[in-house]
Amino acid sequence: MPTDSEQEARDRLLLTVNSIPRGRVSSFGRIAEAAGFPRRARWVGRVLSQLPADTSIPWHRVLGHNGDITCPRNDIASDRLTKEGVAVHDRKVDMRKYVWPG
């Protein structure tokens, strides 16, 4: 069973992911720091990987720091980002143009 503090940590993390505006993206490390967990990028990736398929969390807006779509469902992520107005080229995004916080 997850600890209360662990649950709280995940909640804070997902809250931060939820705050990424439509049409913008962020990186694992940036989200981790914004949520109050510096240097926990890998943990962020792990938590997102365990989200249910029907979640409302915009996990597709979280990319690698260089703009790479690194998730296993990169097709879905690419599709959703494109529909949000984010230009995706070769499974990559121009981080400098869409990064949040800007």
Add this chain to the structure above:
DNA sequence: GGTGTGACGAACA
């Protein structure tokens, strides 16, 4: 309880 691994990231050659 050591070891390998991963939706990471930064520094460096």
Add this chain to the structure above:
DNA sequence: CTGTTCGCCACAC
């Protein structure tokens, strides 16, 4: 630009 090395941490074996 690519590849290497290291730090990081949860987890499976």
